[in-house]
Amino acid sequence: MIEVLNNTLNDFLKVFPILIFSILGAEIVSRFVHKKGIKMYMQKSKRGLLISAGIGFLTPGPLIAYLPALNSLRKKGLPLSYIATFITSNSFMGFFRIFIEVFYFNVYFFITRTMLAFIMSFSLGLIFRQLEKKKFFSPEQKRKNKYHHAKKN
Amino acid sequence: MNIKKGLQQLLFLSAVFFASILISNIVKYYIPSDILNAVLGKNLMVSIIVSSALGIILPLPAYGTYPIAHALYLKGAFISAASAMIWGEVIISDVASDIIEIKYFGKRFWLARLIMLFSMIVLSSIIVEAVL
Numbered sequence: 470m471i472e473v474l475n476n477t478l479n480d481f482l483k484v485f486p487i488l489i490f491s492i493l494g495a496e497i498v499s500r501f502v503h504k505k506g507i508k509m510y511m512q513k514s515k516r517g518l519l520i521s522a523g524i525g526f527l528t529p530g531p532l533i534a535y536l537p538a539l540n541s542l543r544k545k546g547l548p549l550s551y552i553a554t555f556i557t558s559n560s561f562m563g564f565f566r567i568f569i570e571v572f573y574f575n576v577y578f579f580i581t582r583t584m585l586a587f588i589m590s591f592s593l594g595l596i597f598r599q600l601e602k603k604k605f606f607s608p609e610q611k612r613k614n615k616y617h618h619a620k621k622n
Numbered sequence: 623m624n625i626k627k628g629l630q631q632l633l634f635l636s637a638v639f640f641a642s643i644l645i646s647n648i649v650k651y652y653i654p655s656d657i658l659n660a661v662l663g664k665n666l667m668v669s670i671i672v673s674s675a676l677g678i679i680l681p682l683p684a685y686g687t688y689p690i691a692h693a694l695y696l697k698g699a700f701i702s703a704a705s706a707m708i709w710g711e712v713i714i715s716d717v718a719s720d721i722i723e724i725k726y727f728g729k730r731f732w733l734a735r736l737i738m739l740f741s742m743i744v745l746s747s748i749i750v751e752a753v754l
Contacts (some may be wrong), residue, residue, distance in 0.1 A: 533719035540726040560712040573692040585746040
């Protein structure tokens with residue numbers, strides 16, 4: 470057990486500078502990222518799930534900080550597909566993950582996973598777009614529409 | 623203000639990271655390779671599904687899974703299993719943000735995202751195995 474603790478301490482000291490760089494780097498960048506700016510770009514990107522995925526990738530910090538801004542955007546009419554894309558890319562990717570991933574695996578691991586995560590976020594947005602069209606996320610609205618349709622007939 | 627927050631986060635993550643490295647060393651020293659190999663190193667599909675489920679269940683924040691995934695990989699797990707574990711971890715990494723997500727966007731939104739991402743992780747991990 471002493472050997473395990475010894476190795477743990479050694480491994481921790483090796484990775485600690487990278488951890489400091491990743492976390493403080495993300496915090497410093499998030500200082501310059503304004504949620505209003507994200508709102509603006511997301512509103513502009515109504516035609517592009519790709520832009521939502523890109524913003525999610527570039528914005529550091531915990532997802533919880535962005536959820537209120539996303540909710541207010543949704544109230545203003547932003548489709549859920551864009552929100553799903555942003556949430557997925559923000560949590561799956563992140564520039565500052567590169568240091569930890571390269572330390573434990575290698576740069577190819579990071580590149581492959583980032584590319585796949587980007588594709589996953591985008592594909593999820595596309596699926597969500599189809600589900601939104603079918604009113605999957607608002608079953609009450611769907612029921613009302615069906616009722617009105619039946620009444621008309 | 624953000625630097626102070628960053629330092630607080632650094633302290634918290636350092637503690638979590640230390641615990642995660644400790645777990646990875648326990649895996650290295652005490653879990654026999656043949657047992658790990660049988661679960662995570664023989665059948666690709668089984669190993670991807672098990673490790674992504676493990677990633678979802680483990681209550682670790684963003685960077686916490688890397689040492690454990692790496693230890694499993696060194697012990698003979700597929701690289702795709704390590705990748706699936708890291709991806710799985712971010713699906714439910716922070717319960718607070720999941721609760722807020724459900725509150726703002728609904729249960730259906732959250733559940734659909736969870737189910738679709740799980741299947742996408744499985745597919746992407748197969749690609750990771752083929753590429754790396």
